[in-house]
Amino acid sequence: MGLPAQAQAVNDYPTNARVEYVFACMATNGQNREMIDRCSCAIDRIAEVLPYDDYINAETVLRMRQTTGERSGMFRGMAQLTETVAVLRRAEAEAEIICF
Template sequence: MKPVLLLPFALAAFAGMAGAQAVNDYPTNARADYVFVCMATNGQTRDVLDKCSCAIDQIATVLPYDDYVSAETVLRMRQTTGERTGMFRQGAMMTDILSHYRRAEAEAEILCF
């Protein structure tokens, strides 16, 4: 009978780990890439490293990784030229994608910088 009594606790622990995994779904290389770009923009100091790391952690709590990838794609495509990339420069869908990202980034800047 003892294993049956422990089942609710085991399920609760597993659910807690699944929730933590959902918040931490950004791969390490995506977080590192963000921190490198952030440090290149804001300075190469230990203090800036901490602030940039905090920022990507905050963004990850607000924005799912798939949405982050979509926003990064739109931003990168807007920097290139050509008619194939024109669809990334206009349209309500692209604006919505970027507005969610910019909101998450603004919140991270307030909390971390």
């Protein structure tokens, strides 16, 4: 019984989110077959470490930090949001070591 639930937890990223990540990764690292494999590996590793909701939260914080003005300041200063981003960064670093 635990195995299907565990598989579901690892596979909670929608296909379009995985594809978006792979496209962005390939734009950065190269547009070839090897990068498809490496970038796909990376998002799979991130998905093993970070639930999709946490991934979306961290991505939102990162995007909001790129904006200017008062409203974006709260995304830079809150410790909880900084930790959310740090967890994503650790997952990305682990994925880079394994996949690249």
